[in-house]
Amino acid sequence: MCRFFNRAALKTEDDSVNNNWRLCSVQEVEDFKAVFRVLPLLLAIIFVSTPMVTQTSLIILQALVTDRGLGPHFKIPAGSLQVIVIITACIVILMNNCLVYPMYQKLAHKPLTPLQKVGIGHVFIILSMAISAIVEAKRLKTVTNGHSMSVLWLVPPLVIVGIGETFQFPANIELFYREFPESLSSTATSLPQW
């Protein structure tokens, strides 16, 4: 697919070897191809983060209209509900590295590739959106009945989006670090968060 880039390294008659703008080295061409090949995956990060980010803001709106009381005197602030994602991510990232990945390697006799981890992360994030939709439909039903739903119903989608993040983001960094040329390795680690 990317073979037309090879022409950048093709020497024509009026080329002088010193002119970098006319002639690329084969190494440069191969490096550029490696970057070019992961571009679709970079775009995929945008479109999987968009639902996540939208959920972040919508969940605050939802939390404001639910019953946020926990116990007689305590009320969960709507904005701090997002902490659940971070806490889940902290726990699951430890579990993944110490339990899930080694166990998979033992059972399947090969490690999970970064792309497979990204795929698992995507599935979890999509699942979380679906659960959010179901919870919201249930909440609208309780509103028409005149009740107010407990804020704890918003916790499961947040936990699952946290799990999805832990699969997806470290694996994305790993994947880009592996695919990018050595001269761009620091760019590779920063691109997913860009």
Next chain:
Amino acid sequence: MIGISFYLSTALITLIQKTTKWLPNDINHGRVDNVYWLLVIVGVLNYFLVCAWFYRYRNLNDDDDQEQDPKDDTT
């Protein structure tokens, strides 16, 4: 990339507010669940994009191997 998606989500919410009645000021009278189903659709489409990339990448490697062999014979 996450930064870009923050901008995109703002655009998406504005678009939904302009075109549908799913996101009024009081979401008790809106349909936020439909917004979430829309996000599910975006996620699923995106997932297939990743799968397609994976497939093409593998085929590309196979093609390269096949092209390499005849060249090696001639030289």
